[in-house]
Amino acid sequence: MSNHSRSEQPGPDVIPHPVLDVPIDEDALVKGRRLDLVVFGVTAAIAVGFLIWGFIDTAALASASGDALGWVMTNTGWLFTLAASGFVLFVLWIALGRFGNIPLGRDDEEPEFRTVSWMAMMFSAGMGIGLMFFGVAEPLAHLVAPPPGAGAAGNPDAVQTAMATTLFHWTLHPWAIYAVVGLAIAYGVYRKGRFQLISAAFEPLLGDRAHGGWGKVIDMLAIFATLFGSAASLGLGALQIRSGLQIVGGIGEAGNAVLIGIIAVLTCAFVLSAVSGVARGIQWLSNINMVLALVLAAFVFIAGPTIFILNLIPNSIGSYFQDLAMMAARTGAEGAEAEAWLGSWTIFYWAWWISWTPFVGMFIARISRGRTIRQFVTGVLMVPSLVSLVWFCVFGGAAIKAQQDGANLAGEGSTEAQLFGLLGEYPFATVSAIVVMVLVAVFFVSGADAASIVMGSLSERGTIEPHRKTVVFWGVATGAVAAVMLLVGGSDALTGLQSITIVAALPFVLVMLGLAVALVKDLRQDPMMVRRRYAIAAVESAVIAGVTQHGEDFVISVEKIPDAGTDTEGDPGTDTDGTAAPTAGSPG
Numbered sequence: 001m002s003n004h005s006r007s008e009q010p011g012p013d014v015i016p017h018p019v020l021d022v023p024i025d026e027d028a029l030v031k032g033r034r035l036d037l038v039v040f041g042v043t044a045a046i047a048v049g050f051l052i053w054g055f056i057d058t059a060a061l062a063s064a065s066g067d068a069l070g071w072v073m074t075n076t077g078w079l080f081t082l083a084a085s086g087f088v089l090f091v092l093w094i095a096l097g098r099f100g101n102i103p104l105g106r107d108d109e110e111p112e113f114r115t116v117s118w119m120a121m122m123f124s125a126g127m128g129i130g131l132m133f134f135g136v137a138e139p140l141a142h143l144v145a146p147p148p149g150a151g152a153a154g155n156p157d158a159v160q161t162a163m164a165t166t167l168f169h170w171t172l173h174p175w176a177i178y179a180v181v182g183l184a185i186a187y188g189v190y191r192k193g194r195f196q197l198i199s200a201a202f203e204p205l206l207g208d209r210a211h212g213g214w215g216k217v218i219d220m221l222a223i224f225a226t227l228f229g230s231a232a233s234l235g236l237g238a239l240q241i242r243s244g245l246q247i248v249g250g251i252g253e254a255g256n257a258v259l260i261g262i263i264a265v266l267t268c269a270f271v272l273s274a275v276s277g278v279a280r281g282i283q284w285l286s287n288i289n290m291v292l293a294l295v296l297a298a299f300v301f302i303a304g305p306t307i308f309i310l311n312l313i314p315n316s317i318g319s320y321f322q323d324l325a326m327m328a329a330r331t332g333a334e335g336a337e338a339e340a341w342l343g344s345w346t347i348f349y350w351a352w353w354i355s356w357t358p359f360v361g362m363f364i365a366r367i368s369r370g371r372t373i374r375q376f377v378t379g380v381l382m383v384p385s386l387v388s389l390v391w392f393c394v395f396g397g398a399a400i401k402a403q404q405d406g407a408n409l410a411g412e413g414s415t416e417a418q419l420f421g422l423l424g425e426y427p428f429a430t431v432s433a434i435v436v437m438v439l440v441a442v443f444f445v446s447g448a449d450a451a452s453i454v455m456g457s458l459s460e461r462g463t464i465e466p467h468r469k470t471v472v473f474w475g476v477a478t479g480a481v482a483a484v485m486l487l488v489g490g491s492d493a494l495t496g497l498q499s500i501t502i503v504a505a506l507p508f509v510l511v512m513l514g515l516a517v518a519l520v521k522d523l524r525q526d527p528m529m530v531r532r533r534y535a536i537a538a539v540e541s542a543v544i545a546g547v548t549q550h551g552e553d554f555v556i557s558v559e560k561i562p563d564a565g566t567d568t569e570g571d572p573g574t575d576t577d578g579t580a581a582p583t584a585g586s587p588g
Contacts, residue, residue, distance in 0.1 A: 181361025
């Protein structure tokens with residue numbers, strides 16, 4: 001069956017045949033829509049209430065968040081563990097199975113962005129800030145304090161365990177989580193013509209209720225997850241920039257006032273970037289940051305233990321796959337030590353990635369129009385995972401080698417200072433430290449401006465171009481929430497970021513599970529799937545009729561048959577005299 005141009009598609013008042021892809025009303029997707037007073041009003045009020053509570057009585061908020069974290073870890077840690085691994089299996093099944101060739105757009109549509117720019121924007125928005133913060137810190141942490149059950153520090157397998165655990169947190173699992181939301185949104189918007197809302201993807205399950213009260217609740221949960229997830233990233237960026245200023249600028253011990261000042265500057269920067277739009281803001285920043293990150297990684301690779309890093313890459317891949325099942329199955333059932341470790345590492349990461357899914361998923365959906373599901377999943381899973389593998393082998397491997405050679409990076413300074421400590425072992429330490437601070441700032445700007453745009457879009461009924469006032473409000477709110485989260489952590493600011501992120505992400509886990517079910521139900525009724533059912537049924541019917549009536553001397557042709565029947569599933573039937581229903585085929 002040939003593709004149809006837009007001029008050949010039915011008009012807006014005509015319901016297209018289920019085998020044809022749906023015409024998209026481009027104007028409806030782009031044009032501004034009015035503010036959803038319920039979604040914006042409720043979420044804004046709760047966010048402001050959280051800020052007032054945090055600034056007025058930080059101790060009470062810290063106590064409440066600690067209690068909430070304890071309940072979440074004790075009662076729902078298993079849910080995070082099962083869901084994260086389940087999403088990996090889910091997206092692989094979607095991509096490798098019969099749904100893989102379905103395009104995220106019209107049948108004949110080409111990708112909107114070039115592949116290089118697509119990958120750069122996707123990676124930079126997805127986890128760039130985290131790579132800068134944990135690139136050295138996490139492998140070192142697992143080296144000197146291995147996960148529960150992995151043996152004592154200094155055992156012969158400590159390096160392999162450290163790298164395998166790090167890759168477990170940063171490769172397939174996080175990007176599969178992003179892919180679930182990205183697929184559901186991209187498919188709904190560019191294949192079905194729905195609004196860019198998390199709730200709109202629930203139409204196959206909820207029907208019209210997806211646009212009513214239940215839909216508003218879903219979109220509000222998405223806003224909260226985005227708000228706290230992006231605020232956690234801003235907090236990590238502020239901590240690392242403060243550490244860099246202490247080292248490079250020699251400003252001595254910098255307290256909360258410096259942190260809040262850094263947050264204010266970064267907030268202004270990403271608000272300005274957000275209101276400039278995707279093409280002018282995010283794409284430009286992402287490309288610049290990718291180049292800077294490559295330069296920094298190449299410098300450490302050349303100046304550092306090059307052969308050790310090269311040996312570490314295949315070793316880490318093997319260790320990752322060897323330990324994957326064990327790492328994916330680790331829960332609090334192994335004891336209090338394991339539960340505490342999971343809260344600081346694995347569960348925190350799964351919650352952090354889940355809290356980022358509304359805006360990263362919607363953002364990669366926005367830039368992935370025209371790609372097939374298989375291309376989307378391959379790009380979203382494999383490319384960033386390979387980059388993470390190389391990044392952690394370069395920075396983590398250099399840090400591990402320095403630690404083994406007596407540098408004691410893990411025992412000196414804070415977590416956020418360890419990258420600067422590693423760079424201090426090489427030439428041009430001051431220059432490289434400045435590059436790190438620029439990278440951290442721009443990585444955050446390129447991710448957080450996407451977050452503020454997405455929160456604006458969710459607040460304005462799914463418009464692709466939300467009003468600047470709405471975007472600015474959520475940008476400022478993100479910076480203020482980051483400040484509160486750091487204050488809640490007190491002297492250990494990272495703890496405050498981790499605890500509140502885990503608690504805020506819990507409701508959205510349930511949303512994502514529902515989203516996966518809705519996506520499968522949607523894909524089963526996709527025009528390509530309906531065409532396949534038509535083709536199989538029609539060809540089978542035609543072959544039976546042809547052999548019955550003509551033996552092996554017949555052809556299958558396409559022609560109109562009066563009174564052709566159609567069953568309730570939309571599959572073809574046969575006419576009253578038993579000849580084949582309309583089919584497209586070749587001579588028999």
